[in-house]
Amino acid sequence: MKKIFWLFALLPLQLFSQNLKLWYEQPAEHFEEALVIGNGTQGATIFGGTHSEKIFLNDLTLWSGEPVNANMNPEAYKYLPSVREALKNENYKLADSLIRNLQGKFSESYAPLGTLYLDFDTENVKDYYRELSLDNASVNIKYTEGDNEITRNYFYSYPDKVMVIRLSSKTAKGINFTLRFDSQLSHTVFTGKNQLLASGRAPTVAKPSYVKAGEEAVQFDSEHGTRFATQIEVITDEGKIKNKKGYIEVKNASEVMLLVSIATSFNGFDKDPEREGIDETALVDERIERVKYKTFEILKNRHEEDYRPYFERVKLTLDGAGTADEMPTDKRLKAYATGKVDKYLETLYFQYGRYLLISSSRTPKVPANLQGLWNPYIRPPWSSNYTMNINAEENYWLAENTNLSEMHQPFLGFIENLEKTGSVTAKTFYKAKGWVCHHNSDIWAMTNPVGDFGKGDPVWANWAMGGTWSSTHLWEHYMYTKDKEFLKNKAYPLMKGAAEFCLDMLVKDKNGKYVTSPSTSPENVYVTDQDYKGATLYGATADLAMIRELFMDIIEAVNVLGGDYDFKNKLEEVLVNMHPYQVGKDGSLQEWYYDWKDNDPKHRHQSxxxxxxxxxxxxxxxxxxxxxxxxxxxxxxxxxxxxxxxxxxxxxxxxxxxxxxxxxxxxxxxxxxxxxxxxxxxxxxxxxxxxxxxxxxxxxxxxxxxxxxxxxxxxxxxTPEKIYLLPALPDAWATGSIKGLKTRTGLEIDLTWKDGKLKSYTLKGTPGTQTTITYKGNSKTVKLENGSLVGGI
Incomplete structure (x- = not known):
């Protein structure tokens, strides 16, 4: 075995002087204090304890359940005419009651894989330091124990698909610990030569945390569900490794490297993970075999060479931002809450969002979920699922404009899965063409209305615009990338299918205008003039807004691709005759077809x-x-x-x-x-x-x-034709620069400004591209002659 070389102890200042980092003077006690790393599929939550280090492990493909039976309520559509009739008669109470017949199962839940423990016999700790470096996507810990300096280093490699942990001691033979694994899932733990191994499986049922289910809330079946495997390789140059029953002891080491490999049997949304699954045990073993003879430096370099090109595309600089070392992040956050000016923290939060997306969204057709990929709960809040009435989409608002288009792909690919189950849902619940997705989904691309077959409140259970909203992301990706093949072969067919469903959901109101029926506005309740508080209506503004956006996207797509002009003409006719936006007597945009009050005027949704x-x-x-x-x-x-x-x-x-x-x-x-x-x-x-x-x-x-x-x-x-420079620049950011943002023109842009005024801009992109630059009401058309252009207004 090759000797592990350690530069960490020799170069502590270099390692701990990153520009963008979260750092703390104590270990984490709670999940919301711990630091996270991930390679876009697997992730770890690191607490940094000195007596016992706790590391939560997650895999984005480990969920309860198995492929969904999309045909779960085959005759639900028979109730649709009666719901529509009740709405036509403006009997909203009856409509709220009848629409419960158009419900199916709850989504499945994202599962925690397990917890890795490193137990130390530690005393007299001082000078503790813990950081997450955004520049290197690594967690680094150091502290002094007596006269000895201990350092720990963690990263999760995308190219090698393993987590790497390095422990080193300034004093020879100063590393001693016990390595063990535990899980809330059904599992077994055993040891091999210098290896700790675990295997198990996710529940077949993990009911939402808001459902009272008692002992039946979580159920396991030894012949069903997604399997997982974990393998931890222990490597040391001189320490002694003792394999015990279910754990490993490491004694008298100066340095140790742990290689952590996890995998699941998930093999696609429509494949039984037990009978058609991937061999997860072979996969973790293969990954360990590929890396265990590589040095820490080689593994870290490979990790950084993959990560840095994504993260470094965008750089935000605000004048007077200060430095990372001024104050620990938790204290910094508390001080900021009292009104302290902290432009570094504001910049850090922006880049932290980009870091989290790179770390949680690199799995084909499996997007980041409600918690990204970091979840410690067997029944996580809202099942940590894909909440399609805002939350899943909001996860990807930064993908294109902050130059992380590749990280958008898992969500765009997931839409392909939704189309397949969603076409069955459209047919069986509405007798409609195309495809649909409702409020919640999961890794199995569940698309039905939720509510446990009639028990759910329509205010959240029956919203039907998840496919409409998510499909607009397809056109967004095209606008930023100008990838015509993607538009033609993937995006357009999916967008059209979502639009076909919308067309079947539209009926004409008493004024001859198109409205959706039935309709809800996500999780909000109206109050009629007769003081009825309800959820079901026709023509909710949110529905019509999303349909407008999708139809306009498709019309633009046809203009790019050509052909399909009959469908374009149909959409244009519907758009012209759609119920228009209404402004209420209070001057606000109406949420409801009528100028009704909200039961909660300050409601969190603004759909x-x-x-x-x-x-x-x-x-x-x-x-x-x-x-x-x-x-x-x-x-x-x-x-x-x-x-x-x-x-x-x-x-x-x-x-x-x-x-x-x-x-x-x-x-x-x-x-x-x-x-x-x-x-x-x-x-x-x-x-x-x-x-x-x-x-x-x-x-x-x-x-x-x-x-x-x-x-x-x-x-x-x-827009596809215009770029607006500094349209909402706050006074607090009077001087600064941003590099590497993307625009819907397909161009990349850099900006500098001083004292609240634009100084210069640089455009980069395809030679010959023409666009209009707008700044403070002034516009001019520019053309990139050689792939870049520097200008000002």
């Missing part, structure tokens, strides 16, 4: 503002009246809301070109929130945990992604 963001058909240039109505709706809702919702509202204010309001809410998104175990019961507002995870609360990663996307939106906005 009826979809046309402003993430849609593009309401904007300051072309529809200023509707933009003003959106602004009034936001004023009524106020700024206090949950984490993910605040991330959305920041983007909305940016689209309204109000940089100072967007910045105010960005600061609020960074409001310090205690870990869940210690959080006061009355602290329910959104914000940020000590490890910079978004606090819904509890943790949901969509707020991190939405907040990061909003920073880019404040600095650059675009």
């Amino acid at each position: 009826h503002l979809y046309g402003l963001f993430p849609g593009r058909h309401i904007n300051m240039d072309e529809t200023p009246g509707l933009a003003a109505a959106c602004k009034e709706a936001l004023e009524i809702k106020g700024d206090e809301t949950t984490g993910w919702s605040k991330g959305w509202r920041i983007n909305l204010w940016a689209r309204l070109w109000d940089g100072n309001r967007a910045y105010k809410m960005y600061r609020e998104l960074l409001r310090y929130v205690e870990p869940d175990a210690t959080r006061p019961k009355d602290q329910n507002g959104g914000g940020t945990y000590p490890n910079l995870f978004d606090a819904h609360p509890p943790f949901q990663i969509d707020g991190n992604f939405g907040g990061a996307a909003a920073v880019a939106e404040m600095l650059v906005q675009s």
